[in-house]
Amino acid sequence: MGVVGAGGISRVHVDAWHRLGLDVVVFSIDGRAGEVAASVGGRAVDSLDDLLAAVQVVDVCVPTYEHPAVVAAAAAAGRHVVCEKPLAVTHDAAADMISRCAAAGVQLYPGQVVRYFPQNAVAKAAVDAGRIGSPAVLRLTRRGAAPAAPWFADPALSGGVIVDQMIHDIDYARWIAGEVETVWASVAGGDFSSQQVASVVLGHENGTLSQLTGGWGGPDQVFTTSLSLAGSAGLIEHTTRGRDPVQWETVQVDDHRGALLPDADPAFSPYLFELAEFLAAFRGGPTPRVTAADSLAALDVALAATASAARGEAVDVKRFLG
Amino acid sequence: MTLRVGLVSFAHVHAAGYAALLREWPGVSLLALDPDADTAPAGELRGAAMAESLGVELAGSAEEFWARRPDAVVVCTENARHRPWVEAAAHAGAAVLCEKPLATTLADAEALVAACDAAGVLLMTAYPVGFHPAFASLTRSVRAGAIGTVIAATGTNNGGAPIDHRSWFGDAALAGGGALMDHVVHLADLLDVVVPAPAVQVYARTNRVVHADRVDVETGGLVAITYGDGTHAVLDCSWSVPPGYPAWGGLTLRVEGSRGAVEFDPFGERLAVYSGDERWQDYGPDLDRLMLAEFLDCVRTGRRPRSDGAAGLRTLRIVLAAQRSAELGTTVPVGGS
Numbered sequence: 001m002g003v004v005g006a007g008g009i010s011r012v013h014v015d016a017w018h019r020l021g022l023d024v025v026v027f028s029i030d031g032r033a034g035e036v037a038a039s040v041g042g043r044a045v046d047s048l049d050d051l052l053a054a055v056q057v058v059d060v061c062v063p064t065y066e067h068p069a070v071v072a073a074a075a076a077a078g079r080h081v082v083c084e085k086p087l088a089v090t091h092d093a094a095a096d097m098i099s100r101c102a103a104a105g106v107q108l109y110p111g112q113v114v115r116y117f118p119q120n121a122v123a124k125a126a127v128d129a130g131r132i133g134s135p136a137v138l139r140l141t142r143r144g145a146a147p148a149a150p151w152f153a154d155p156a157l158s159g160g161v162i163v164d165q166m167i168h169d170i171d172y173a174r175w176i177a178g179e180v181e182t183v184w185a186s187v188a189g190g191d192f193s194s195q196q197v198a199s200v201v202l203g204h205e206n207g208t209l210s211q212l213t214g215g216w217g218g219p220d221q222v223f224t225t226s227l228s229l230a231g232s233a234g235l236i237e238h239t240t241r242g243r244d245p246v247q248w249e250t251v252q253v254d255d256h257r258g259a260l261l262p263d264a265d266p267a268f269s270p271y272l273f274e275l276a277e278f279l280a281a282f283r284g285g286p287t288p289r290v291t292a293a294d295s296l297a298a299l300d301v302a303l304a305a306t307a308s309a310a311r312g313e314a315v316d317v318k319r320f321l322g
Numbered sequence: 323m324t325l326r327v328g329l330v331s332f333a334h335v336h337a338a339g340y341a342a343l344l345r346e347w348p349g350v351s352l353l354a355l356d357p358d359a360d361t362a363p364a365g366e367l368r369g370a371a372m373a374e375s376l377g378v379e380l381a382g383s384a385e386e387f388w389a390r391r392p393d394a395v396v397v398c399t400e401n402a403r404h405r406p407w408v409e410a411a412a413h414a415g416a417a418v419l420c421e422k423p424l425a426t427t428l429a430d431a432e433a434l435v436a437a438c439d440a441a442g443v444l445l446m447t448a449y450p451v452g453f454h455p456a457f458a459s460l461t462r463s464v465r466a467g468a469i470g471t472v473i474a475a476t477g478t479n480n481g482g483a484p485i486d487h488r489s490w491f492g493d494a495a496l497a498g499g500g501a502l503m504d505h506v507v508h509l510a511d512l513l514d515v516v517v518p519a520p521a522v523q524v525y526a527r528t529n530r531v532v533h534a535d536r537v538d539v540e541t542g543g544l545v546a547i548t549y550g551d552g553t554h555a556v557l558d559c560s561w562s563v564p565p566g567y568p569a570w571g572g573l574t575l576r577v578e579g580s581r582g583a584v585e586f587d588p589f590g591e592r593l594a595v596y597s598g599d600e601r602w603q604d605y606g607p608d609l610d611r612l613m614l615a616e617f618l619d620c621v622r623t624g625r626r627p628r629s630d631g632a633a634g635l636r637t638l639r640i641v642l643a644a645q646r647s648a649e650l651g652t653t654v655p656v657g658g659s
Contacts, residue, residue, distance in 0.1 A: 136531035137542040137560045139478070143583075182651070184525045184546055186554040188473035194580035197474040199556045201544045207529045211544050211558055213476050218581065230480070230542075230562030232532050246456045246586055312548075313653055314525060 001025070002055030002079070004048065004070050006032035007149060009084055009111070010061035014040055016272040017059070020279055027051040028062075052077040057282055059275075063149070064089055064164065065157040071097045075104040080282045082275065084111040086167050086299050087292065089159040091321065094296045101292070109278045109288055110295030114168040115175060116270040116277070119238045123229060126236055127176055133233025135177045138210040140169035144223040146196070146216035155306075161187065161198045162309070163302040166214035170202070170305075171290065171298040176229060177208035179297070184314040185305035195221075200305045201314075325621060328381075328392035329354040330399060330407045332372045333362070334421045335487050336448070337398035339610050341376045344396070350618065354378045355387040358403065363489050384410075392416045394621045396448075400496040401503065402426045408434040408445070417444035417621045419614075422507045423641060424634035426498025428657065431638050435631035446617050446627040447634030449511040451573055453612035454588040460577075461515055469579025472517055475555035476578075477509035481571030483533050483541060483561040492537035500539025502528060502644050505559035510547070510637040511629060512575050512586075519550035520636070525653045526644035532562050545644045548653075568594070568602040 001017045003010055006028035014036055017024050024042035026033040033044035045051050048070065052058065058074035060067055060083040067088050074081045081101060087094035087110055101108035114120050127135060142165060151157040158164045162185065174180065182203035189196035195217045202210040226239035266272065277288045300321055308315040327350050329341055344352045354376075359369035373380035381387035388410070395411040396419045397404050404425050411418045418438060424447055425431035438445035451457070464472065484491040484504065491497050491504065510521070524547050528540035542560040549555070563571040575586045591606035620627045639656050647654040 132564075134531050136529060137544065137558060137562050139558055141476070182527075184527075184653075186474070186546065186548065186556075188552065188554055188578065189580060194470065195473070195578060195582065197578045199474060199476065199546065199554055201525065201527055201546055201556060203527050207531060209527050209529055209542055209544050211476070211556055213556070215578070217583075228478075228558075230532065230560060230564075232534065234564045235562060235567060241585075246460055246584060314651065 001057050001059060002027065002051040003059045003061055004028070004051065005061035006030055006036040007061065011036055011039070012266075012269070012271045013059055013061055013275060014042065015266050016269065016275045018042070019267065019272060020276055025051055025054050048073055052079060055079065057082065060084060063151050063157065064159060065151070068093045068097055071108070072100055075100040075106055078104055078106060080106045081108045082111065082278050083108060085295055086159055086163050086302065087295050088299070089156070089163060091296070091300055091303060094299055098292045098296060107282060108292045109281065110290060110292050111274070112168065112171045112290045112295055112298070113270050113274045114172050115290050116274040118270070120172055120227065123227060123236050123238065124175060127229060127231070131234050132229055132231030132236060135208045135229060135231045137230045138173055138176060138208065139226070139228040140172060140210065141213040141224070141226045142166065142169055143215050143217060143221060143225075145219050145221040159302065160306055161196055161214055161216055162200065162305045163299065165216065166198055166200065166212055166305070167298050167302045169212045169214065170301045171294060173202055173204070173210040173212065174294065174298060174301070177204040177206060177210060179205045180301045180317050181205045182314055182316055183301060183305045183308050185309040187309045198309070202301070323349075325350050325394060325618060326390060326392045327352050328387060328390070328395040328416070329378070330395055330397045331358065332356045332368050332398065333358065333400045333403070333488060333490065334398040335484050336421060336610070338372075338376060340396055340398065340614065341378050343611055343614055345376065345378050347614070347618070352378055353381055353387060353390050353392065355381045355384060357384060358399065366488060388414055394419065394617070397421060400490045401498045402496050405430040405434045409437040412437040412441035412443050415441060415443060419446045419448055419617045420634065421448045422634065423498065423503060423638050424631065425638065426503065428639065428642060431635050435635055438631055444620055444626070445631035446620065447511075447629045447631065447637075448613065449508060449629040449633070450609035450613040451508050451588055452512055452515060452629060453609055453616060454607060457512065457586060457588065460584055460586055464516060464577060464579070464584065468582070469577065469584055470581030472553055472577060472579050474553060474578040475513060475516070475576060477513070477555065477557040477573070477575040479505040479508050479571075479573045480558060480560050480563050481505070482563045482565065482567070483537070485533070485537060492539055494539050497539065499645055500537065501541050501559045501561045502526065502543045502545065502648070503641055504561070506543070506545055506557060506641045506644060507637040508573060509557045509559075509575060510640045511633060513547070513555055514633060514636055515628070516577055517549045517551070517553050517555070519553065521547050521640050521656045522550050523548040523653050523655055524640060524643040524647050526647040528648040532560070540648070543644070543648070547640060566599070568600050
């Protein structure tokens with residue numbers, strides 16, 4: 001297993017690949033590959049070519065704007081690919097990654113890990129079992145600290161908060177309620193020195209409505225998510241938070257614990273479940289629950305939402321895509 | 323001095339709660355009137371039977387009701403029937419607590435506000451949630467800068483469909499609409515306090531997935547409000563709480579600031595009681611009692627309540643814009659008069 005990149009998500013993936021019994025090779029341009037590889041007894045290499053020569057699968061954990069080049073190189077070398085979400089910051093770049101992998105005959109799976117969180121997976125199974133009847137109104141929220149790496153703050157490099165973070169809940173809403181027809185969005189804040197909040201209203205083709213709330217807060221922002229799936233015959237609710245009449249989430253500037261990713265026991269982590277399913281597919285097993293086409297569809301909605309926020313008006317997703 | 327309080331109509335689901343509180347209220351004598359009781363479907367407890375079950379005195383006619391010269395009147399008719407009763411109260415010089423929404427059209431709402439203003443009588447809109455003591459402390463802290471500048475909010479006000487108790491809630495002519503008309507105003511009123519700028523624009527989507535076989539009005543709704551300072555708020559007003567839920571529903575409001583956030587859950591103080599099925603038992607303050615206390619105090623002192631007729635009008639304008647937006651599929655400005 002070759003992991004490209006040595007940032008926050010790389011460490012989580014490297015640990016998971018090791019638990020899945022794979023030898024891990026790491027390449028990164030930031031000088032941290034040796035440290036990350038050593039944490040699981042793997043080895044670091046000095047170039048992408050060296051990594052491609054040494055592995056059967058490439059896991060792309062570099063910054064989003066570098067995804068297309070690394071995925072293209074992996075496909076050209078005939079290696080299966082795992083690529084972190086979002087696949088890219090534009091539709092064309094993501095579509096090109098998918099067609100290159102298809103043309104090279106290699107599999108490509110996206111790091112849309114939310115489908116592997118136990119509460120999300122069990123809720124989806126309950127919906128499929130008819131426990132809420134027809135989905136009517138969904139609410140999904142996701143909050144965390146703003147990522148520390150400076151490139152996240154530049155929408156041209158990360159896509160911004162909707163494309164980078166909310167794409168998780170867009171993917172989940174699509175999984176539950178199907179294709180999205182219309183989107184309205186607003187982003188408040190917008191400056192990395194203060195909290196940023198994104199609100200999105202989705203109209204699905206089947207009539208379901210989804211309210212998504214995302215946001216990047218200060219370094220002490222607690223990582224929280226919640227879901228509420230209301231349907232014609234039932235309701236599913238989950239929150240990672242407690243219950244008091246008033247709950248404060250203020251930023252304490254003297255405390256830099258950081259909370260970009262949820263806490264998870266690495267032996268029971270959604271990342272481990274996700275990568276195990278991808279690995280099984282690479283080995284000839286069934287298609288994973290999330291595909292690169294799903295990730296592209298979520299990206300398209302995220303891009304339409306970002307455009308809606310800029311225009312101050314609702315956007316028709318099909319018309320937006322042309 | 324005893325205050326003579328009149329309760330007009332058992333049509334609204336909140337009437338029973340107000341009646342139970344006012345019946346026992348020290349210094350208050352209560353007289354009820356249920357004018358359109360005979361238009362209600364069979365099986366809905368109204369009129370003399372309802373008065374008897376509540377233990378309140380019922381006037382036999384409107385003449386008898388007004389002849390008792392009420393100092394204050396609580397109007398709990400169907401939404402579309404508020405106006406004549408509020409105008410009659412104003413004419414009689416009685417202070418008014420009007421169930422929300424004030425009316426189903428801007429013309430009716432403006433007329434009843436004008437009637438009270440012209441008569442110099444107090445008009446209060448029944449928005450109980452803002453009387454939770456935690457909301458006052460939240461408001462103080464937010465104004466003092468605890469979360470920086472307010473930039474956004476999300477709110478939920480979900481419940482079962484009130485059509486289970488009063489079928490007129492599903493009748494567009496009497497209710498003025500479905501979940502949008504029923505549930506947007508409470509949150510809009512809290513935001514009216516928290517956000518320093520007025521609401522200027524609304525985007526709303528609705529559907530009718532829940533109870534599709536029972537009503538013609540919308541049962542699901544998401545409403546995005548944009549305020550003059552750029553703050554946005556997205557509210558879920560759906561009647562999406564299924565039978566078997568441990569409570570009638572609930573309301574939450576999360577206010578986002580540049581430096582943090584605060585979440586308000588006025589029905590969050592509760593026990594989970596397992597006794598055959600799971601139910602939530604509230605132990606928080608009785609918001610109806612706090613609202614009635616404010617109303618009665620304003621009646622006695624002549625003080626103006628915060629949730630006055632103007633507040634009721636501002637919030638109704640948001641609902642009417644939301645209805646228009648849901649129809650057009652575009653953002654709609656919040657109308658003036």
